Amino acid sequence: MSTVSVLQPAPAAPRRWAVHASRPLTLYLGLAAVGSYLLLLVVLPVGSVIRMALVHGWPGFWHPLTDPLGRAALGLSVTAGLLAAGINTAAGTAVAFALVRGRFPGRRLLDTLLDLPLGVPTTVSGLMLLLLYSPVSPIGAWLAARHLAVAYAPAGVVLAMAFVTLPYAVRTVQPVLAGLDRRMEEAAWTLGASRWRTLREVVLPMVWPGIASGFCLTFSRAMAEFGSVVVISGNLPGQTLVAPVYLYGLLENDDPFGAAAMSVDLLLIALAAHAVAAWLEHRHAARLRGAGAVAGGPGQGAPVSPTARASARPAAGRQAVLHAGRLAAALARRIGRWAAAGVFTWVWLGVMLLLPLAGLISGALQAGVAGFVQSLAQPEAVASLRLSAVVTAWTVLFNVVFGLWTATLLTKHRFPGRWLVSAVADLPFALSPVIAGLALLLVYGPNTGLGQWLQAHGIHVVFALPGMVMASLLVTYPLVVRELVPALQLTGRAAEEAAYTLGASRWRTFVRVTLPSIRWSLYYAVVLTVARSLGEFGAVLVVSGNLVGVTQTAPLYVYQATVEHNMAAADAVSLILASASFVMLLFMQFLRRKGGLAHEH
Amino acid sequence: MSIEVRNLVKHYTPGVPAVRGVSFTVETGEMVGLLGPSGSGKTTLLRMIAGLEPQTAGEIYIHGRLVDPLPPQRRGVGVVFQNYALFPHMTVFENIAFGLRVQRMRRAEIRERVAELLRLVRLSGFEDRYPSQLSGGQAQRVALARALAPKPSVLLLDEPFAAIDTKVRKELREWVRRVHEEVGITSIFVTHDQDEAFEVADRVMVFHDGELLQFGTPQQILESPATPFVATFVGDVNEIERQVVGGAVSLGPIRLSAHPFQDGARVRVVIRPTDVVVAPPDGPPVGPRARIRRKIAKGPVHAVQVELQDGLVLRAFVPREAQWALHPGAPVSVWIKDYQTFPA
Numbered sequence: 001m002s003t004v005s006v007l008q009p010a011p012a013a014p015r016r017w018a019v020h021a022s023r024p025l026t027l028y029l030g031l032a033a034v035g036s037y038l039l040l041l042v043v044l045p046v047g048s049v050i051r052m053a054l055v056h057g058w059p060g061f062w063h064p065l066t067d068p069l070g071r072a073a074l075g076l077s078v079t080a081g082l083l084a085a086g087i088n089t090a091a092g093t094a095v096a097f098a099l100v101r102g103r104f105p106g107r108r109l110l111d112t113l114l115d116l117p118l119g120v121p122t123t124v125s126g127l128m129l130l131l132l133y134s135p136v137s138p139i140g141a142w143l144a145a146r147h148l149a150v151a152y153a154p155a156g157v158v159l160a161m162a163f164v165t166l167p168y169a170v171r172t173v174q175p176v177l178a179g180l181d182r183r184m185e186e187a188a189w190t191l192g193a194s195r196w197r198t199l200r201e202v203v204l205p206m207v208w209p210g211i212a213s214g215f216c217l218t219f220s221r222a223m224a225e226f227g228s229v230v231v232i233s234g235n236l237p238g239q240t241l242v243a244p245v246y247l248y249g250l251l252e253n254d255d256p257f258g259a260a261a262m263s264v265d266l267l268l269i270a271l272a273a274h275a276v277a278a279w280l281e282h283r284h285a286a287r288l289r290g291a292g293a294v295a296g297g298p299g300q301g302a303p304v305s306p307t308a309r310a311s312a313r314p315a316a317g318r319q320a321v322l323h324a325g326r327l328a329a330a331l332a333r334r335i336g337r338w339a340a341a342g343v344f345t346w347v348w349l350g351v352m353l354l355l356p357l358a359g360l361i362s363g364a365l366q367a368g369v370a371g372f373v374q375s376l377a378q379p380e381a382v383a384s385l386r387l388s389a390v391v392t393a394w395t396v397l398f399n400v401v402f403g404l405w406t407a408t409l410l411t412k413h414r415f416p417g418r419w420l421v422s423a424v425a426d427l428p429f430a431l432s433p434v435i436a437g438l439a440l441l442l443v444y445g446p447n448t449g450l451g452q453w454l455q456a457h458g459i460h461v462v463f464a465l466p467g468m469v470m471a472s473l474l475v476t477y478p479l480v481v482r483e484l485v486p487a488l489q490l491t492g493r494a495a496e497e498a499a500y501t502l503g504a505s506r507w508r509t510f511v512r513v514t515l516p517s518i519r520w521s522l523y524y525a526v527v528l529t530v531a532r533s534l535g536e537f538g539a540v541l542v543v544s545g546n547l548v549g550v551t552q553t554a555p556l557y558v559y560q561a562t563v564e565h566n567m568a569a570a571d572a573v574s575l576i577l578a579s580a581s582f583v584m585l586l587f588m589q590f591l592r593r594k595g596g597l598a599h600e601h
Numbered sequence: 602m603s604i605e606v607r608n609l610v611k612h613y614t615p616g617v618p619a620v621r622g623v624s625f626t627v628e629t630g631e632m633v634g635l636l637g638p639s640g641s642g643k644t645t646l647l648r649m650i651a652g653l654e655p656q657t658a659g660e661i662y663i664h665g666r667l668v669d670p671l672p673p674q675r676r677g678v679g680v681v682f683q684n685y686a687l688f689p690h691m692t693v694f695e696n697i698a699f700g701l702r703v704q705r706m707r708r709a710e711i712r713e714r715v716a717e718l719l720r721l722v723r724l725s726g727f728e729d730r731y732p733s734q735l736s737g738g739q740a741q742r743v744a745l746a747r748a749l750a751p752k753p754s755v756l757l758l759d760e761p762f763a764a765i766d767t768k769v770r771k772e773l774r775e776w777v778r779r780v781h782e783e784v785g786i787t788s789i790f791v792t793h794d795q796d797e798a799f800e801v802a803d804r805v806m807v808f809h810d811g812e813l814l815q816f817g818t819p820q821q822i823l824e825s826p827a828t829p830f831v832a833t834f835v836g837d838v839n840e841i842e843r844q845v846v847g848g849a850v851s852l853g854p855i856r857l858s859a860h861p862f863q864d865g866a867r868v869r870v871v872i873r874p875t876d877v878v879v880a881p882p883d884g885p886p887v888g889p890r891a892r893i894r895r896k897i898a899k900g901p902v903h904a905v906q907v908e909l910q911d912g913l914v915l916r917a918f919v920p921r922e923a924q925w926a927l928h929p930g931a932p933v934s935v936w937i938k939d940y941q942t943f944p945a
């Protein structure tokens with residue numbers, strides 16, 4: 001059945017058909033439900049951040065830059081974000097190459113473990129790095145003796161950002177490389193081009209838009225990072241204090257205007273990065289799809305002369321890079337290309353991933369299993385884990401219902417303003433978690449009209465469970481929509497139309513035909529939601545108030561324990577969270593394979 | 602001897618041969634057609650010659666030189682890939698110039714050579730187009746020009762016309778043959794289409810299941826196929842299994858000599874449809890009586906099925922000029938002009 005859907009990627013005609021098929025009622029109902037959901041969850045909160053930033057007029061944008069500390073924080077965020085994205089893109093491209101093309105022992109294992117930073121709560125990530133690099137650890141001490149501090153230093157900020165964004169660069173480049181036609185390279189070889197030259201002139205030009213777009217997304221995510229940075233950086237104002245933490249500080253000091261102004265600046269930078277990524281991907285797709293429509297059209301003579309193109313010479317600045325590449329190629333020839341790729345992948349992921357993980361495990365079990373169990377048995381620890389589970393359960397429930405509803409609305413209906421719904425659903429991607437928390441606070445907080453009204457009627461949103469669920473939703477909702485939309489697009493109309501002609505109602509068709517065909521994507525979205533909301537820190541921190549035993553989730557508990565130097569407690573809960581995310585990871589891998597199969601056959 | 606292959610073997614997975622011990626020699630300037638069913642190892646053979654796939658055993662010589670240790674870059678072999686594999690981010694000019702730039706040719710020379718090649722493939726003026734702006738036939742010609750640019754001594758073409766419609770295809774193959782002669786190169790081209798192979802190749806190889814069954818001129822292959830497989834593959838032949846009785850096999854009323862097979866042996870008789878002569882019932886020539894079962898117009902001939910008296914059905918080609926009543930049910934006389942026998 002899925003063969004049919006793959007072979008018929010609903011072209012324009014069936015889409016138009018959908019207008020007739022869709023009874024306006026379902027469309028209006030869906031629009032009303034999804035619209036109000038987005039209004040309450042995204043539009044109002046983000047809108048109030050912008051409004052707050054502009055209460056003093058347009059200079060609001062410049063406000064953070066007038067404070068030297070704010071300027072330093074924003075500068076550090078951007079610089080460290082660029083660095084982390086640069087490192088990850090370079091290493092990530094190499095790793096993606098090795099994973100796609102290489103055959104070396106442990107390839108599948110590394111491919112699976114790569115997603116670990118997606119599932120591990122960011123505070124836990126910070127803790128892992130802190131355990132590894134703090135001045136009291138062997139590595140930290142060794143580095144400190146050489147004046148190479150990582151913990152409580154800018155290098156730590158870059159490292160934390162690189163750690164949490166590790167999967168992004170690889171996962172954006174991987175499919176591009178996998179889709180590359182090998183015959184293109186073989187053609188270059190038979191024309192006499194060396195492997196290095198082929199890589200440079202044939203492979204890279206075809207994959208670089210994918211790489212560059214991966215860079216933009218990695219940068220945006222790195223800049224937004226809060227939980228891990230807050231733990232490892234020490235947050236020294238003017239030195240290691242990043243913008244999201246600065247923003248959080250302003251919020252704590254009751255300066256919502258300053259916080260909102262910084263938020264808007266961060267949001268603008270992130271949106272710009274996303275826009276560039278989207279543009280690159282669009283352009284790339286357009287070129288490789290082949291401009292079949294243009295073929296044979298008049299006036300095809302391109303203005304650039306062949307000589308001008310042929311004369312494009314590598315600039316002097318690139319010589320060094322070229323030289324390094326040639327050296328690496330020579331080295332690879334020595335020990336065998338794929339052996340070299342395998343070694344690199346193992347070393348890179350070993351240092352970046354496995355070492356911190358090992359540090360966490362050894363830290364948690366330092367006091368033996370008994371100590372570990374005792375740390376876990378603390379009432380606060382138990383309460384935090386239970387609360388995390390409750391928040392996650394609610395988040396999954398809402399995400400499944402509204403995620404499905406949104407994705408269905410976006411794929412099975414056509415209506416004016418569809419792009420707007422799609423854009424708004426995507427918007428939270430560009431939000432740093434702290435900003436997401438701030439945004440909710442500015443709508444439902446104790447100082448707003450709506451917040452006070454709700455409170456007067458006995459409804460507690462902020463500093464209570466509903467606010468925490470909303471914070472988790474805001475962060476995970478776009479993940480679900482992005483996962484479900486392509487899946488729903490793939491389930492072509494054919495099967496659904498067949499069901500209609502067999503007399504099945506729309507609802508029955510949805511439940512019996514559509515849902516089963518996207519079930520793997522739905523499970524995947526659920527797993528993603530669980531992993532993210534179990535670990536959500538920044539957004540929850542802001543809206544929960546972090547009341548011990550009442551609104552303290554597990555990641556918050558880890559944070560607090562770390563700050564209070566109660567490492568045993570922090571380690572124990574971290575290990576539980578990391579194990580949970582590891583299980584999620586195995587699930588994800590399994591689902592991806594399942595889902596991949598379903599797409600192929 | 603431009604290309605010589607000795608006992609070439611390829612196993613992609615150990616124990617599963619894709620090419621099993623193939624030997625042949627292609628002379629300089631020859632154009633060889635490589636014919637065989639899907640999965641018979643044609644692409645594999647080409648890729649091994651080009652150096653894109655290491656062989657499991659055997660040797661490959663190009664101009665008498667053992668090329669096994671050489672990477673594809675240094676074999677002087679041009680390849681036209683089935684889907685052309687043009688570089689999508691380069692213009693036609695840049696695609697063709699790629700192999701020349703690799704040789705560090707001077708820019709003026711590159712321009713000259715590309716212009717010359719574009720004239721050869723009749724695409725002058727298309728320099729600045731991107732591959733996505735070309736038709737299938739044009740892309741095919743660019744791919745050919747690109748492969749020819751570095752002046753390879755050997756040209757390998759893997760199903761070069763597969764994606765092109767029949768009419769253009771016919772033009773292209775004649776044109777490729779002309780280019781082959783003009784450039785003076787040794788070529789091997791893979792094809793599924795026997796007409797294509799027989800029409801343009803000097804000699805044809807027939808591959809089956811990783812084995813080279815026959816290598817000869819089109820005439821040799823058509824007239825004396827080396828194995829029943831070749832016979833059935835190159836024509837849509839009649840194949841009948843019989844026991845030898847009294848030094849002959851009988852197909853209904855027709856008796857054919859089974860020399861050199863002994864009595865009692867089972868043999869396979871292969872008769873090409875063109876060798877089944879269908880004549881009016883009263884001749885000439887006069888043969889056993891039969892009946893027309895079906896008639897299909899097929900190019901310059903009628904493909905007919907004739908049923909012999911005992912129910913055996915033979916396929917036959919009758920020239921269109923034969924104006925006499927060939928309608929189904931019509932009585933005819935049948936006569937076998939030529940046939941072959943193989944052990945069953």
Ligand SMILES: Nc1ncnc2c1ncn2[C@@H]1O[C@H](COP(=O)(O)OP(=O)(O)OP(=O)(O)O)[C@@H](O)[C@H]1O
Pocket residue numbers: 613614619637638639640641642643644645646
């Ligand atoms: N990379 C590979 N790995 C494993 N087996 C392969 C590979 N390439 C080809 N084969 C196998 O080797 C055999 C020969 O394949 P090859 O591609 O040479 O056939 P072909 O004659 O070119 O077929 P076609 O006419 O369909 O192109 C087939 O059984 C095929 O499945």
Ligand SMILES: [Mg+2]
Pocket residue numbers: 643644645759
């Ligand atoms: Mg092939």
